[in-house]
Every structure is written in structure tokens, then in C-alpha cells.
Amino acid sequence: MLQEAVDKRAAGNRAAKELAGAGTARQKPSEFASTALLHLVLIIGAIIMVVPFLWMVVTSLETTAQAFSIPPSFIPNPFVWANYPNSFNALPFNLAYLNSAIVAVTVTVFQLITCSMAAYAFARIKFPGREIIFFAFLATMMIPFQLTIIPIFLTMKQIGLLDTLLSLILPPALFSAFGVFLLRQFILGLPIELEEAAIVDGANRWTIYWRIILPLLRAPLAALGIFTFIGLWNDFFRPLIMLNTPTNFTVPLMLNQFRGQYATEWTLVMAGSVIAVLPLLIVYILAQRHIIRGIAMTGLKA
Amino acid sequence: MGTVQAVEAAQAVATKGKQRNRRNRDALWGYGFLLPQLIGLLVFSLIPLVSVFYLSMVTWDGLGPITFVGLGNFIDQLQNSDLHIALLNTLFFTLITVPGGLIFALLVALALNNVRGKTVYRVLYFMPFITGSVAVGVIWSLLLNGDFGLLNSLLKAWFHAKGVGWLTDARFVIPSIATVAIWQGLGFNMIIFLAGLQGIPVSYSEAARIDGANKFQLFWRVTLPMLTPTIFFTAVISILNSFQVFDLAFILTGGGPGKDSYTIVYHIYHLGFENATFGAASAAAVILFVILLVITAVQFRLQKRWVNYDV
Numbered sequence: 001m002l003q004e005a006v007d008k009r010a011a012g013n014r015a016a017k018e019l020a021g022a023g024t025a026r027q028k029p030s031e032f033a034s035t036a037l038l039h040l041v042l043i044i045g046a047i048i049m050v051v052p053f054l055w056m057v058v059t060s061l062e063t064t065a066q067a068f069s070i071p072p073s074f075i076p077n078p079f080v081w082a083n084y085p086n087s088f089n090a091l092p093f094n095l096a097y098l099n100s101a102i103v104a105v106t107v108t109v110f111q112l113i114t115c116s117m118a119a120y121a122f123a124r125i126k127f128p129g130r131e132i133i134f135f136a137f138l139a140t141m142m143i144p145f146q147l148t149i150i151p152i153f154l155t156m157k158q159i160g161l162l163d164t165l166l167s168l169i170l171p172p173a174l175f176s177a178f179g180v181f182l183l184r185q186f187i188l189g190l191p192i193e194l195e196e197a198a199i200v201d202g203a204n205r206w207t208i209y210w211r212i213i214l215p216l217l218r219a220p221l222a223a224l225g226i227f228t229f230i231g232l233w234n235d236f237f238r239p240l241i242m243l244n245t246p247t248n249f250t251v252p253l254m255l256n257q258f259r260g261q262y263a264t265e266w267t268l269v270m271a272g273s274v275i276a277v278l279p280l281l282i283v284y285i286l287a288q289r290h291i292i293r294g295i296a297m298t299g300l301k302a
Numbered sequence: 303m304g305t306v307q308a309v310e311a312a313q314a315v316a317t318k319g320k321q322r323n324r325r326n327r328d329a330l331w332g333y334g335f336l337l338p339q340l341i342g343l344l345v346f347s348l349i350p351l352v353s354v355f356y357l358s359m360v361t362w363d364g365l366g367p368i369t370f371v372g373l374g375n376f377i378d379q380l381q382n383s384d385l386h387i388a389l390l391n392t393l394f395f396t397l398i399t400v401p402g403g404l405i406f407a408l409l410v411a412l413a414l415n416n417v418r419g420k421t422v423y424r425v426l427y428f429m430p431f432i433t434g435s436v437a438v439g440v441i442w443s444l445l446l447n448g449d450f451g452l453l454n455s456l457l458k459a460w461f462h463a464k465g466v467g468w469l470t471d472a473r474f475v476i477p478s479i480a481t482v483a484i485w486q487g488l489g490f491n492m493i494i495f496l497a498g499l500q501g502i503p504v505s506y507s508e509a510a511r512i513d514g515a516n517k518f519q520l521f522w523r524v525t526l527p528m529l530t531p532t533i534f535f536t537a538v539i540s541i542l543n544s545f546q547v548f549d550l551a552f553i554l555t556g557g558g559p560g561k562d563s564y565t566i567v568y569h570i571y572h573l574g575f576e577n578a579t580f581g582a583a584s585a586a587a588v589i590l591f592v593i594l595l596v597i598t599a600v601q602f603r604l605q606k607r608w609v610n611y612d613v
Binding site for chain 1: 329331428584588
């Protein structure tokens with residue numbers, strides 16, 4: 001609901017600005033100067049944001065000697081494409097992709113389903129203890145994960161799930177207070193008439209959830225899904241402590257291993273970084289509007 | 303009782319019965335829908351929470367016998383010089399990262415809010431956040447490398463300066479890591495600020511302009527006060543995140559040189575997962591938890607003084 005209010009206000013603002021600007025077709029010189037200044041600041045900032053990535057790519061295609069030349073060279077000469085197959089084959093990056101994908105996809109799907117179910121129960125079903133249990137969910141959002149990760153690690157150790165992907169999948173798949181909170185907020189904002197009509201028509205709770213609520217949750221589900229997926233893919237701490245066989249590593253862990261083993265061969269390490277970063281970057285560039293909107297939505301709701 | 307009253311009484315009982323049935327059915331449905339997350343809450347949050355408090359009062363290496371030591375771990379940790387160093391480092395890091403990060407994010411958001419071409423800029427500014435801490439750390443560990451890094455090469459080539467040990471000199475290591483953290487998080491905070499800015503009604507700034515306000519007054523008296531809820535939110539999140547910094551320290555410096563970039567979460571990691579002293583690690587984690595609680599509570603207390611919820 002907050003998002004809708006903000007959207008309406010933003011739309012109103014845009015309309016107001018258009019009305020205000022309709023009379024002034026030409027910008028005053030001072031306004032032009034200030035706009036140019038803003039662009040200059042933004043461009044400098046954008047360069048600072050992007051140069052490290054460009055440097056990563058440039059270095060990954062150079063010879064070691066050229067990579068460390070002073071003044072630094074910005075164009076590889078020659079292009080050492082061999083750095084890539086060499087890096088990709090040096091460590092099982094393909095397995096790392098697979099592991100990361102398994103963890104991220106499984107958890108995201110499970111979380112979306114279980115969180116929306118719980119959110120529906122909290123928002124629309126009266127059951128004893130509802131307020132207390134929801135308060136418990138809220139309270140746990142204050143707990144830093146470093147506190148609970150130690151017993152979870154020891155438990156995984158005891159039941160023999162250490163060094164398996166399940167140790168990374170189970171905790172987040174079954175528990176996300178943030179997801180429950182976010183979706184509950186959305187469901188509370190949905191008009192109740194649809195569900196009431198369905199109840200009159202004899203639908204049971206599951207049908208209402210599956211056929212009515214879920215389709216209406218498309219936007220927040222997408223937002224939560226994106227947020228969760230990216231967080232899981234890039235997670236370093238949990239895989240670091242749960243996994244120790246390289247064939248089970250996720251992408252961040254594999255990259256860390258790679259730079260540990262090839263520490264001095266910076267051109268290879270950079271190639272490895274590109275390999276690690278590329279899939280997510282491609283997805284990001286293709287879907288950036290949704291990704292950024294999703295993250296903004298989760299931020300606003302929280 | 304007359305017939306009508308008897309029928310009404312019977313109907314009342316029947317209705318109550320139906321209501322009780324519906325309530326029971328609702329309870330079943332409610333718990334049914336809740337079950338997976340409820341299991342998760344118990345198994346992966348509440349029980350571990352209780353366990354870690356218990357663990358903080360024992361000595362255990364995960365394999366051998368468990369020895370109860372009461373508050374011994376806490377006394378040890380609070381007197382432990384490693385913990386002190388870690389706390390100071392983390393505090394220093396937070397003091398640079400949070401104000402720096404928020405100010406830059408706000409400046410960029412303000413600029414972005416008033417120009418065209420938002421999409422392109424947004425994509426570029428958000429890129430570092432997407433790529434993840436390990437890649438960010440690896441890239442910057444090359445950029446900041448004392449011998450081969452781009453920064454030092456540029457300093458040597460353009461300014462004929464000697465290179466600086468950005469990650470190897472005790473004076474520069476935490477500011478360097480803080481800069482990388484600001485670089486990585488800028489896009490995220492910028493997005494939140496942009497959303498906040500777009501939520502400010504234009505009518506307010508129109509009214510101010512009609513009253514003759516210039517750009518500075520507009521910002522200081524209208525925009526900024528209306529942004530205080532957003533600033534509060536990002537400040538709380540940023541401080542919590544900064545206190546939990548680990549990935550960047552681990553990748554960029556391994557806590558070094560010496561212990562100059564050793565952070566509190568690194569300390570917990572070291573105690574638990576490098577030394578396998580889970581009791582000490584748990585105690586340190588509890589100490590971190592208490593610190594975070596206090597900081598957040600103080601922030602929420604103070605918000606009444608400076609956060610504007612008139613909107």
C-alpha cells in the first residue's frame with residue numbers, strides 16, 4: 001500500500017512538473033549550466049563505478065608483463081584469450097555454476113511458496129496464537145545471522161549434512177521472516193471482497209490461496225524472489241563454513257579458492273573473476289528494470 | 303419456555319456449534335498454511351537462538367566432551383585483546399562507511415532525480431552491488447595492490463608519487479576497505495533515496511519556490527526534512543551491515559596486516575571455524591548481538607528528535 005501511495009504521488013509529481021514545464025520550452029542558461037554540472041558529477045561517479053570492472057576485463061586479456069606496466073595500459077596487446085579456457089579448466093567452475101544454481105533456485109522457489117502460505121494465514125485466517133507467533137517472526141528479524149549460524153552448523157555436523165548443498169538449502173528454504181513480513185503486508189492491502197465472493201461460492205482456503213491470492217502477489221513475489229536469488233548466489237559466509245570439498249563449492253567460494261591458488265597470476269585471477277561475475281551480470285543487464293524495482297520495493301516495505 | 307423461544311435457543315446453540323466448527327477448521331487451515339515456516343522458525347531460528355546462549359556457557363570443540371563453564375567465556379572474551387581490537391576496527395570502519403556511504407548516495411540520488419537518462423546511470427551505479435562481495439574483493443585487491451595495482455600505477459605515472467600500501471599499511475587499510483564498501487553499497491542506498499525523493503509531494507517545493515526560496519533553502523528546509531524517514535531507515539540498515547562486515551576483510555586482507563583489519567565477525571569466525579572453540583565463538587556472537595541491540599535501540603529512541611513523520 002505504501003508503494004501504491006508513493007507511486008501515485010510520484011505520478012502526481014510528474015504531472016505537476018509537466019504542467020509547470022509546459023510553459024517554458026527553452027531552459028534558462030543558468031538551468032542549463034546546473035544540469036550540465038549535475039551530469040558531470042554523475043558521469044564522474046559512473047566512471048568510478050565502472051572502471052574497476054573494465055580494469056578487470058582488460059587485465060584478464062593481457063600478458064602478466066603488460067598487466068603490470070607503468071604507465072598502465074588500457075588496451076591489451078596482444079589479446080591473450082587463452083587466459084579464459086586456462087582459468088575455466090583450472091578449477092571446476094562449471095560445477096560451481098551448477099551448485100550455485102541448485103541452491104539459489106531451490107531456495108527461492110520454496111521460499112516463495114512457504115512464505116506466501118504463511119503470509120496468507122497471518123493476513124486472512126484467524127487462528128489461536130496468531131498474534132504471538134507473528135510477533136515471534138518479527139522479533140527474529142533483529143537477530144544477526146552470526147548468532148544462529150553456529151548452532152545450525154553444529155546441527156548439520158551432527159546429522160551429517162555438512163559439506164552438502166542441503167546444508168545451504170534447508171535453513172533459508174524453510175525460514176524467512178522478512179519474506180513472510182513483506183508478503184503479509186501486501187496481502188493485507190488486497191481487497192477482501194474477492195475472497196468473500198469465493199467463500200460464498202464454496203471455495204476452500206487452499207483454492208482461495210492458489211487461485212486468487214497468489215496471482216495477485218505477482219509483483220512482491222517477483223521482488224522477493226529476485227532479492228533472495230541474488231543474496232543466495234552471492235552468499236560467501238555460509239558456504240565458506242558449510243562446504244569444504246571443491247566440487248561442492250558455490251561460485252563465490254570457487255573464486256576465492258581460485259585466487260588463493262593462483263595468487264600471483266593476476267591475469268588468471270581476473271579471468272576467473274570475469275567467469276564468476278558474468279552470468280549474474282548478464283541477467284542483471286537484461287532484467288535490470290525488474291531487479292532494481294524489486295529491490296526498491298523490498299526496501300520501501302521494510 | 304414457549305415454542306418460539308425453544309426454537310431460537312436451539313438455533314443459537316446450533317449457530318454457536320457451527321461457529322465453533324468454523325473456528326476449529328480455521329485453526330487447522332491457519333496452522334496448515336503456517337506449518338513449513340513454523341517448522342523453519344523453530345528449527346532454524348528459535349532453537350538455535352536458545353542453543354547459542356547455552357553454547358556460550360560451555361567449552362566445546364564440536365567433537366569431544368562438553369564442559370560447562372558458566373560465564374567464563376564472557377569474562378575471557380571481554381578481556382580478550384583480540385576482541386578489543388576487532389571492536390575498535392569495526393567501529394572505525396563503521397564511522398567511515400556509514401556517513402560516507404549515505405552522503406554520497408544522497409548526493410547521487412539528488413543529482414539523478416533532476417536529470418534525464420536515469421536508467422543508464424541507475425544500471426551503472428547499481429552494478430557493484432549485484433556482483434557480490436567476493437568478486438568485489440578480488441577486483442579491488444588487484445586495484446589496491448601495492449606493487450601492481452592500478453591506483454598506484456596511476457599515482458606513479460601521472461603524479462610521479464611513490465606507491466602507497468593501501469592494504470598493507472596499518473594507517474590506510476581500514477579506510478581502504480571502507481572505501482570499497484562505500485563503492486559497493488552506493489547503488490543500493492541511492493535506489494532507496496531515489497524512492498524517498500520521489501515520494502516528496504511537488505506541491506511542497508512549489509509552495510517554497512513561490513515564497514522565494516532558493517535552491518539551498520529548498521534543499522535544507524523542504525527536501526531534507528521530508529527525507530528524514532528514509533535517512534533513518536538507511537542509517538539503521540547501514541550501521542547493522544557495517545558492524546557485520548566480514549567478506550571484504552577476509553578477501554582483501556585476511557584481517558591484516560597483523561590484526562589491523564580484524565573485525566568482530568572475523569573474530570567470531572576465527573574462534574568458531576578456524577579454532578573450533580565454539581563456546582568462545584558463541585560468547586563473542588552474543589556480545590555482538592547485545593551491541594547491535596543497544597545501537598538499534600538508541601537509534602529508535604533518538605529518532606523522535608530528528609525524524610519527521612508529518613507526511
